């Protein structure tokens with residue numbers, strides 16, 4: 001027992017070392033950083049900003065990739081590179097928003113269920129089971145149909161199907177932690193539920209949640225794009241990867257570049273967040289390595 | 291000050307869909323801890339010592355009997371009164387590795403009881419830090435340790451932090467649940483010396499749980515033996531060690547390695 005915590009600490013240091021040594025984890029981190037940067041300032045660094053507000057250049061429709069238009073131009077003569085850059089913001093930020101909302105709700109519900117147990121736990125977990133039985137895309141489509149299209153509705157719709165995973169994860173972690181001696185010590189000192197959860201239990205169950213969040217952002221970006229693709233997410237002319245892909249569907253195979261680049265952007269984001277998540281798992285939560 | 295009267299504690303069984311057999315951890319336990327004294331509770335592993343401690347600390351409810359603290363029945367307290375009571379009864383746990391939050395600094399760990407009971411203790415945040423330093427010095431640590439995390443300390447140092455936390459709300463009764471049994475032998479004596487010093491300085495009343503007879507004989511005014519959840523022997527340390535009445539006590543005492551321990555266990559450190 002006496003060696004367990006020093007081991008834990010050097011485990012963290014070894015984790016950092018492994019993370020830095022792992023080319024894939026570092027690549028994931030680097031790509032995620034670049035994507036975030038582009039998400040923040042994409043529209044400003046786009047070479048053809050006027051194309052983002054719907055400018056049409058019929059003379060240069062379907063230009064293949066070249067020095068003037070790296071990713072070519074689309075059916076309206078707009079620069080695909082500019083559109084993909086600008087699309088990063090909506091795609092990535094929606095994905096992050098979905099995970100942020102989903103994890104906040106899930107952590108809260110899971111923490112309450114795990115901490116109180118009994119009937120509260122039973123009730124909340126039945127709700128989780130219920131939501132999990134509904135395929136997330138179908139649920140999102142239903143919500144979008146009910147609330148109407150739009151970015152905020154889309155984020156809410158996806159987040160609605162996203163929280164149960166966090167609730168389950170956090171519930172299990174909280175149940176394991178709530179009987180630890182330091183939690184009992186705080187209870188004996190008179191701490192209330194909020195203090196016990198917020199200061200003692202949740203800080204000690206955060207690692208797997210962070211790992212899951214990182215992995216999930218990639219899938220959330222994919223879901224956002226899927227909804228855009230089937231036309232119930234973001235509507236054109238707002239640039240979003242899934243929407244760009246949906247419009248470009250009619251242009252392939254002849255004008256492949258209008259579809260391949262938004263597709264690659266989606267692929268890159270999903271892949272990078274997964275690499276980062278795997279790296280974080282090694283770093284923060286080595287037990288869960290697969 | 292603390293009166294445990296005919297306390298019984300049964301785990302499980304009472305549920306609607308009872309899961310297996312009920313475990314009787316305590317039955318008909320009666321014990322008195324007079325103010326200013328140290329009472330030793332001795333028993334082998336699984337005899338119910340920790341269960342009794344948890345009942346005294348209001349972490350578990352007794353199944354039968356009652357526990358009186360200063361004349362008030364602990365099982366009849368309202369939430370508010372229970373909260374106030376928790377400042378007056380504190381505990382030091384057996385395992386100093388598990389009993390400190392790995393993500394909290396020493397300052398925050400020791401200050402927490404003061405934050406919780408701030409209305410009673412009337413200490414502002416700055417005053418709390420000063421008091422944490424005072425407590426750390428009292429248990430043999432120093433101000434330089436304030437903003438460190440538990441993993442930076444040895445087992446003995448962690449137990450000192452645990453003791454400082456237990457003293458933070460200025461309790462009247464301190465329950466010590468095998469406070470040294472998880473420590474290296476060389477460190478045990480230091481912690482025991484610290485505890486006896488604190489008891490003398492602060493006039494604490496303690497319920498000292500242990501399975502080390504030599505230690506109990508050295509520290510405690512009174513001793514009770516717990517065997518399968520029952521008190522088999524109870525009396526002043528002198529009586530129990532020189533003229534045990536029960537067979538169980540006699541057998542335990544006969545098995546003691548050193549039948550006449552002066553302070554010889556201190557020499558082990």
Ligand SMILES: Nc1ncnc2c1ncn2[C@@H]1O[C@H](COP(=O)(O)OP(=O)(O)O)[C@@H](O)[C@H]1O
Pocket residue numbers: 301302313314315333334335336337338339340341342
């Ligand atoms: N939460 C619990 N549920 C069921 N049985 C328990 C629980 N806590 C303790 N026990 C049982 O009560 C008995 C006494 O345990 P404990 O008080 O921890 O003994 P000690 O501290 O003397 O080693 C043991 O048989 C143990 O299995």
Ligand SMILES: [Mg+2]
Pocket residue numbers: 339340341467
């Ligand atoms: Mg015990």
